Amino acid sequence: MQDKIEGQSKGNIVMVTEENTMPDSRDGQSKNTIIMVTEGPSIPDPREWRIVNAWSIALVGAIVTLCCLAWFRPDPYRDILTFVPDGLAATFQVTLLSICCAVPLGLLTGLGRISRHRLINLVASTYVEVIRGIPLLVQIFYFYYALSGLLQLSRTAAAVISISFCYGAYMGEVFRAGILAISKGQTEAARSLGFNRFQTMFYVILPQAWRTILPPIGNECIAMLKDTALVSVVSMPDLMQRARSYANNTYLYFETYTVIALIYLIITLLLSKVVSIMESRLNYYDGKR
Amino acid sequence: MLRKFALALLALTLWCSPAAAETYIVAGDCTWPPMEALDKDKTPVGYSFDIIRAVAQAAGFEVEIRNIAWDGIFAGVAAGNYDIVASSTTITPERQKAFDFSDPYYEVHQAVIMPAGKSIAKLDDLKGKNVGGQIGTTGIFVMQKANVGATIREYDDVGLAIQDMVAGRIDAVICDDPVAMFYMNKKAEYAKKLTIPLVTNDVEYYGFTVKKGRKDLVEKINKGLKIIRDNGTEAKIKEKWMGAD
Numbered sequence: 001m002q003d004k005i006e007g008q009s010k011g012n013i014v015m016v017t018e019e020n021t022m023p024d025s026r027d028g029q030s031k032n033t034i035i036m037v038t039e040g041p042s043i044p045d046p047r048e049w050r051i052v053n054a055w056s057i058a059l060v061g062a063i064v065t066l067c068c069l070a071w072f073r074p075d076p077y078r079d080i081l082t083f084v085p086d087g088l089a090a091t092f093q094v095t096l097l098s099i100c101c102a103v104p105l106g107l108l109t110g111l112g113r114i115s116r117h118r119l120i121n122l123v124a125s126t127y128v129e130v131i132r133g134i135p136l137l138v139q140i141f142y143f144y145y146a147l148s149g150l151l152q153l154s155r156t157a158a159a160v161i162s163i164s165f166c167y168g169a170y171m172g173e174v175f176r177a178g179i180l181a182i183s184k185g186q187t188e189a190a191r192s193l194g195f196n197r198f199q200t201m202f203y204v205i206l207p208q209a210w211r212t213i214l215p216p217i218g219n220e221c222i223a224m225l226k227d228t229a230l231v232s233v234v235s236m237p238d239l240m241q242r243a244r245s246y247a248n249n250t251y252l253y254f255e256t257y258t259v260i261a262l263i264y265l266i267i268t269l270l271l272s273k274v275v276s277i278m279e280s281r282l283n284y285y286d287g288k289r
Numbered sequence: 290m291l292r293k294f295a296l297a298l299l300a301l302t303l304w305c306s307p308a309a310a311e312t313y314i315v316a317g318d319c320t321w322p323p324m325e326a327l328d329k330d331k332t333p334v335g336y337s338f339d340i341i342r343a344v345a346q347a348a349g350f351e352v353e354i355r356n357i358a359w360d361g362i363f364a365g366v367a368a369g370n371y372d373i374v375a376s377s378t379t380i381t382p383e384r385q386k387a388f389d390f391s392d393p394y395y396e397v398h399q400a401v402i403m404p405a406g407k408s409i410a411k412l413d414d415l416k417g418k419n420v421g422g423q424i425g426t427t428g429i430f431v432m433q434k435a436n437v438g439a440t441i442r443e444y445d446d447v448g449l450a451i452q453d454m455v456a457g458r459i460d461a462v463i464c465d466d467p468v469a470m471f472y473m474n475k476k477a478e479y480a481k482k483l484t485i486p487l488v489t490n491d492v493e494y495y496g497f498t499v500k501k502g503r504k505d506l507v508e509k510i511n512k513g514l515k516i517i518r519d520n521g522t523e524a525k526i527k528e529k530w531m532g533a534d
Contacts, residue, residue: 145449148456155458235421235442235453244360245443248425251387253364 043215044276059269066262076255080246087242088263094156094238095225098163102224103217105168110175111201124172131169137230139166144234159231167224171217178213179205211282218275222268229264239263312351313506314371315341318359320423320446322471323530324377324395324495327356336467336530337375340394341497343522344513360424360445363388366500373506374498377465379427381493389501391510393494394523399431400469401487402462404454408486409461415439418460421450427493428463447472455482465493467531 044055069077112124131139143151144158153161182205190200232241239260247256317325317333325335333354345352352373357365359376366374366388379397380390401409401420409415412431416438422428424443432441442459444450450462451472462469466488473483499506517523 145452145456148452148458152457233445233449235444235450237443241424241443244424245429247364248360249383249430251363251367251384253361253367 043218043272043279055269055273059266062262062265062269066259066266069259076250076252077259080243080252080256080259083246084239084242084260084263087237087239090236090238091225091228091240094159094163094228094231094236095221097156097160098167098224098228099221101160101164102167102171102220105164106171106217106220107175109168109172110179113172113176114179128169128172131166134166136162136166136227137233140230140234155231155234155236158234159228159236163224163227163231166227167220171220174213174216174220175209178209178216181212182208211279214282215275215279218272218278222271222275225271226264226268310349310351312353313345313373315352315354315373315375316357316362316365316371317354317374317376318362318446319356320359320448321377321465321468323475324465324467325375336395336526337377337495339526339530340514340517340523341373341375341510343517343526344510346513347516347520347522348509348513350509358445359426363498366498369500372499372503373510376498377468377495378498379465379493380496381427381430384498387501388498389503389507390496390498391507392514393496394514395467395495397465397467397493397495398491399428399463399489399493400466400485402451402454402464402469402472402483403460403486404457405482405484407460407484411487412489413437415461419458421453421459421462422464423447423450426464428465431489431491432463451479451483455479 044053066081070081109124109128112120113128115121115124134142139162140159143153143162144155147153179201186204186208187200190204191197195204228238229240232238232244235241243256243260247253250256315338317335317337319325319327319333319335321335323335324337325333328334333356338354341352341354354375355371357371357376362374362376363384365371377395377397378384378390380393384390401412401415403409412435414437415432418439419442420432420439421442421444422432423446426447429441429443432439442450442453444453447462447464447468450459450464453459454462466485469485472479473485497510499510514523517526
């Protein structure tokens with residue numbers, strides 16, 4: 001059992017692709033897992049020991065650039081840095097709320113996708129198909145403006161709901177793939193020990209699958225933070241909206257968007273490191289081979 | 290194959306290259322009716338475009354009008370992607386620092402739109418209310434300068450702000466008065482739903498925006514503006530879009 005798991009967690013982001021495992025075949029072979037990078041940044045390898053690597057170059061580069069700009073050209077740059085913090089708070093608020101909604105939704109969707117119950121399976125699969133086929137920007141417009149006749153959603157609610165719905169579908173696929181990657185023998189062993197299906201899933205399969213799932217989920221969360229930039233269209237005063245306001249007031253487009261790009265970059269790099277540390281904690285025993 | 294490709298490329302280049310008469314590219318954000326809008330055939334129409342076309346004809350140059358999103362329209366002219374911005378840009382001292390402007394071609398005030406039945410007497414009455422507007426427009430700047438304690442909501446275009454107000458999520462929208470009048474009177478879906486309780490006394494002037502230092506272009510536009518003002522073309526265009534006074 002341990003061998004299989006180790007085999008999986010070698011890659012940074014392990015995901016079983018759809019070609020490999022049909023939803024119904026529950027004996028996903030971890031040896032054939034294919035590494036698939038989703039839209040987030042790459043999670044740094046927890047076993048990376050060199051100091052100079054892509055991650056540290058990017059982070060140090062971004063921080064040094066930002067500090068230099070603020071120090072040597074305080075006129076626009078420090079102004080911009082003092083103008084945007086409340087936008088940063090809104091960005092984090094939307095991201096955190098969306099993560100809280102999207103991860104459970106993703107888990108439910110993932111379980112639904114591998115469910116034997118035909119109706120549940122159909123509902124979950126349809127949800128994934130529909131949501132993944134619609135751009136997030138369209139979904140945000142839809143929840144906020146198009147549905148305004150039926151639902152009076154606040155801008156935060158509309159932003160959180162549309163992002164959670166969108167990412168819930170993507171995460172559902174991650175959960176499904178992670179669960180399918182656990183060998184069928186685990187289920188059989190648990191069932192023969194008298195666990196029921198529910199117990200098997202929550203006490204045996206998911207704890208193991210979680211290690212495979214974490215990097216891509218972390219990745220999706222970071223991608224989510226980046227995609228919150230889209231909610232500025234519903235007049236949500238997030239980091240992007242603040243940048244646009246500033247640029248539209250001062251006509252300093254280059255300066256403003258440089259600062260904003262660097263801020264987003266620093267946040268995502270730090271978060272990817274956090275995910276990487278969490279991953280190494282989960283895979284603690286793998287290192288002691 | 291390669292030769293065919295090269296010939297096609299050459300043909301395309303020739304086809305795209307400017308004609309003999311000088312052609313200037315004009316940018317306008319077609320979400321600001323009746324000054325700039327798209328008609329059913331997705332062609333840019335509106336007061337500003339008619340004026341710049343008439344100016345071009347009078348001053349002897351050609352124009353090609355493009356629909357460019359408002360957010361970033363100034364960055365594009367600064368980068369030289371197009372020559373003239375004809376997008377109801379108010380001449381402000383801040384903008385004059387970064388761009389050059391033609392002589393004024395239209396005079397506007399800021400108007401506050403509210404749902405029918407609501408009313409305010411002065412800008413200060415918006416205290417504590419949610420006021421929407423299009424990002425980077427003078428309506429927003431007026432609210433920021435007035436600093437009456439309202440929450441300012443910035444939308445990508447004024448139509449979205451009005452839609453949000455009709456849905457009940459904001460209390461008022463501020464924009465240029467011709468646009469406010471248009472939404473109140475010409476849009477069937479908003480009939481009897483909107484009211485304009487307040488129009489500010491401060492006058493703003495629209496000017497055509499060009500890249501800083503394009504004095505030649507400013508001169509040409511001003512020359513054309515003077516001609517169409519003298520020969521009555523401007524009055525005709527005004528009557529066409531704004532109705533008789």
